[in-house]
Every structure is written in C-alpha cells, then in structure tokens.
Amino acid sequence: MSSEFAARVPTLWHGHDIARQTTTRLIADRETLVVADSSVAARVVADYSARRIEVDAHSMTVTAVAGMAEEIVRRPPSVIVAVGGGSVLDATKIASLVLAPGRMFDFAIERASKSALTFLPDARPPVDIVAVPTTLGTSSETNSVSILKNESGYRLIVGRSLRPRHAIIDPCNLRTLTSASVREGALEAFLRLAGASTGSRRSARGRRDAIALAGALLETASGDVEAADSRLRLARLSAATQRSAALRGHDPYSARHWYVANEVAFVLQVRKMVATAAIIAAVWRRVCSGDPRWGDRGSLEEFWTSVAGRVALPLDPPTGIAALVDRWGIPPPLRPTAQAIRRISAATETAWGNRYPMLAGLFADDFCDLLRDSYWSEGR
Template sequence: MDTWNLSGRRPTQVVHGIGGLAKWLTHQEGRTLTLLADPAVADSETVDRITACAAWADRSVERIVPDGPGTLESVTALAERLRTSELVVAVGGGTLLDQTKLAVLTSAAPVVRDRLAAGGRSGLVLLPAEAAPAVPVVTVPTTVGTGSELSGGACLAGPRGKRLVLGNGLQPDVAVLDPVATRTLPAELLAEGVFEVFFRTAGMYVGDPRDLPTEDAFTLTLLQRLTTLGAELAAVRRSGRGAGDALRLEIARLSGISHGPGFNTGRDPAACKGWYLANELSTGLGLRKMTAAAAVLPPLWRRIAEGDTHWGSVPRLHRLWQAVTSAHRPALPEDPVDGIGALLDTWLIGRDVEADAERTELIARSTLRAWGDGLPTLGALTLADVRRVLDEAVRQPHLDLELDLEPA
C-alpha cells in the first residue's frame, strides 16, 4: 500500500498492450533482458509474448522463475542473481512484483538490505531517498488490487508478518497492462482485487478529516467507477460466465491509477487504519488479505459512525457512501455500516473469520506493537480501540457451539 506520496522519480510509464513493449525496448541500452516470471505463469502466453517482443527488439532473454516467499533471505538471493542484469521485466502477482522491486534496489544499493534487516518493532520501513535502481524495471501484473506495478511500495514477509517498505527507488519505470495477463486469474480473486482498491481508496478518503476539493472529487469518481465494475463483475460471476478482457483491463487500470498523486496529495499518509488491522489479522490467522479486510471494514465503519474520530470522519463516510449507493445496482442500504456488509455480500467477498478470544487478543497486541503505541501509522488508537474492532470482526467458535447445545 503506497499512500505516502513519495517523490524523486518520474511517474511510471504505462504501456497498454504487451506489443507496446517492443518499441520501448529499442530505446534501452541493455542488450539482455532478465525475465522474472511467477511459477504460476512461467509457461504462459504472457511470457511468450514478452519473449517475442524481446526478439523483435534484438534483445536476448534470461529467464528466472523465483520461488522464494518474499522474505529478506529470498530478496537477498534474488538481488545477487540480478547484480549483472541490464534490464528487468517482472511478470506475476503482487508478491513477485514486490520481491523484484526490492531485489533490484538491493542489488544497486547495499544500504537497502541494511535497512530491511534492521530490527525494531515498526511494521513500516522507509528506505533512503537516494537509493535508486541501477537498471530499468518493467512490471507486468497478472493479478489486480495491489497496484504494485505502479507504486513506490512493497511488502516484505518476515517472522512477525508482512512489513510495508516505501522508497523512491521502488517506483517501476514501466508498467505493462494487457488483458491476456489476467486471463487465468480466478473470478474470486478478481473480485477481491476490486475490493482491495475500494478498501484502500475509501480508507484514505474517510480516514483523513480534511476536505481536499480536487482530490476528493477524483476519489469519489474512482470509487463510483469501482462500484459499477464490482457490481458488473458480481453479475457475471452469478451467471456462470467469465469476466471478459475489457472488464479485466478496466479493473487493472483502476488498480494502478488509485496510487496516483491526484488522489492522495495532501492527505495523512497513514489514514487507512484498516489496512494495518487487516495485515495483522490475515497474518495471524493465515487468511487471504481481503478476507481479513472484509471482516474488519464493517466494525471499523461502525466506530466511525459512532463518532470515534480516531478511525475517521463521519461526514466523509456518509459522503462516500452516497457516492457508492448512487452507482450501485441493485440498491444498497442507505446506512453505510449496514450498506458495506450488503455490498460485500453482493460482490461475493468472503468475510467469515473465526478465532478464539486468546488468538484475537494476540493479534490485537501484535497490531499495536507493529503499527501503534507511539508510531504514526495508528496514531492515538489504543489497544482497547484495536481490540474492539477485531472482536467484532471475528467469530468465536465456542460461542456457536454453546448456542447449538441449548435445549429447544
């Protein structure tokens, strides 16, 4: 999640269609292209097309299929393999893209590894502004939602969960968007990708009480478009049909666009408090990130609706929800707390999370340790605040058992 508006590198150039990569390659100095492919797409049409573009541009290709989990160790190992690369193209989901960006930067600036390896409880790692990659980086996303292909951020897996790494040097040079790259993406993950962009964008808008007329207008327009696409995708899934190329490409475009400075310039960079809770909940229970986010969002919005300004702004929550309901068909409840639950159910986003009280308490404490208690990410939120949201987000299994045992 890159919402810290880092600057220093020019914005990522977006190329629509893999074929457009061929012309770009002819203007690059390197003669060898290092192609990093996620194992799931190593033999895909996407990789074949990129290889053909390289041949057309008279570039040789070295293929690497990283199998590391995106930890410091796997990033360091990949950085060693990339030390002599002239140009890097990464094809895969957010984890592969994040690992590539971190490895390329680490191979060029050893100080990056030192910063990543440094101890400390904070889940946020800020890289030196002067650290820059030595070679161009091209990203070709095969999933949607994270927007890693256009962002200056990356997630790094570790023993205490994922850390958020931000730095100017993580900004890719080129992002290639092509519907062929997402043709094998399951419809369920495509829907979660739509929700991920919605979750991140809405969180930034509601979490900062300041009115920013231009950025607010852009954000509400983006959320309305996401709402329309989410409803369209849900209808496609219910009909049993697959999402077409045009729909997948539009979702992919919004995934990257949401990281643009036009949406978050001037905002509190840590406004999306739900991201930090969802990150720890998904890690603590071994869940997909968007399952955790979907469980967290209704109780978090309830805290806002009740007037707890540490979580966000009531007027902005209602303004956002009016924009969403105006764009969604079928109609949604007017109350944002009831409405967000209905939207998640309509979009077929799973949010049934189960954990006992002890596990939930441990997750609440890990959340505060990594992101709060004096750190700017959770600000003034306390353990009790975090615990209250998580207690409502998860279901305790023994309580359901007790209810089942009650006499008729």
C-alpha cells in the same frame, strides 16, 4: 544503471495483446533479467530469451528476496522484467535495491526486522523495472511501496527507489483469474480510495478523483468481470488510484483498516483481502460513531453516499460496505480463538498503534473490541 527517471509515476502501457510487443521493445539490446511467478511463466514468458528466475509467489519471504538479490548482483542487469502478482512485484522491487549505492538493500532488510514501517533514503531507482502484473488491485506496478514478509509479519517499505520504470497492463495476463479474484482486486483498489477518504482536510480535487474512480470500480466490478474489457478497465482504475490526486492528503495513514488487516492476515494465514473483509465494517462503525482515532466521520459519509447509489448499496457506510463484501462473495475467515485475537491485538499495538501515527491512541484492548465486533465465518 538506469535510464533518466524524471517522471513522477511510471509510464503506463495498457491494451489487449500488448505485453510481449511492448516488453520486447523496452528491453531491446539491454542486459535483461526476467523474474516471473512460476505458475504463470510458461504462459506469459515462455519464449523470452533473457535470463530468467522463476519464483513461488506463495513463498516470497525475506529469505527468498535475499536469494533474488544475490542473483541480481551476481550479474547486474540494466532492466528487470517482473511478471506476477503483487507479492512477486514487491519482492522484485525490494531485491533490486541490492544495486543501489549505500547498501540500501541491507538497510531495508535490517530496518524491516525491527520496524513495521521503513522509509528508504530518497533516491532514484537503481535499475529499470518493467512491471507486468498478472493480478489486479495491489497497484504494485505503479507505486513506490513494497511488502516484505519476515518472521515478525508483513512489513511495509516505502521509497521512490522502489518505483517501476514501466507498467504493462494486458488483460491477456489476467484471463485465468477467477471472477472472485477479480472482485477481490477491485475491492482492494476501492478500499484504498475509501481509506484515504476517511482522512480530514482533503483537497477538492482529491475528493473528486476518489469519488470518480471508486464509482467506476463499483460499477465495473458489479458487472461482467469475465469480459476482458472489464478486467482491463479494473486494472487501469487500480493503477489510476496511484496516478491521480485521490490518495493525496494531509493524513498519509488514513487507510487505518489496512494496518489491522495486515496483522489479521499474518496471524490467521489468510489473504489480505479476506482479512479486510472481516474487519472493514467494524472499522467503519467506529468511524461513524465519531471516534476520530479511526477516521473522520463526515469525510467517510460524504465519500460513501457519493458512490453507493450507483450500485444500489445502503447509504449507511458500515451497512453498505458489509453488503458489498457479501454481494461480491469475499469470504470471511474462520472466527479466531480468543488467544488469536489477543495475539493479533498485541501485534497491532506493537507495530502500528499507541504512539505510532498509523493507529495513534489505539491500544490492544481497542483492537480486541474491534475483532470481536468483526465478521467471521463460524465454520461447521
């Protein structure tokens, strides 16, 4: 079903105007299914002769994923080309599990209905996936992680069987993004590195890789992000976060802001990075106050002071990240009601806090305090 998958990470292809030629070569003489975001299909995959499913990126719920899985298993392909943003790539990766032995797809869906984090049994991918991103920052094209939206929230599924075989980054597929969207993606990639850098006991190589990539992300995204070369570089840097030692460490859950932002985004129905923009400075204030439940103060300060000066940001991490969010124009959500804060806090404790290692020792009251201390728009 799938070609030999010896590589630890997907093969990365990148460059101007390479997507069509590279994809054509990779799918030649193979039973192919194209899964494409309907908003980009006419522009990106209009002349593909392969069987095609067009999906709405804003409706990638568990129901939509199950529908995709039914189409995949009805006529199993030997390669799937996934074209779209992170939600489309994630959905395709999960749906492809229907071709895995041992009813892995059913296991993933069922487990995600009960748990915020699902680890899949270790197995090679059941089908080759060629991931062609049309947004940047998520790194879904190069990672072994997917987000599934169900009635409980955004659930995290992790496993080697989700890893694409190839990733194709072409700035032509990123040209319709607004500058604001590009910087949101850059911030997502940057905070992936920063979050990992709040963990203690990092290797010297991991620290070096994180600082080098983070500095390059800051410098590039602070420049002319309308330029195709800049978009290509940012997309490559985002992919590189998964292909270096930057995210490797003894604490796999060190990006603790992610778990709170996940619940904020679901309850308030806002984009993940908008939710992150609201809470990140408040999280870092807790790290820098010396609360080890949120991260290691020394590690965060070392990381931040190594990169902030490149773009003239304040050297105090909470002040500096707030300044970056403001400089890049990431809009905060409207201030949630007291009821919404209680709902988010309870959901965060239930899914990630208390006895779970992601936010161990943190409870609903801690998250209420965090959200009251976060940065919100007051509206009119």
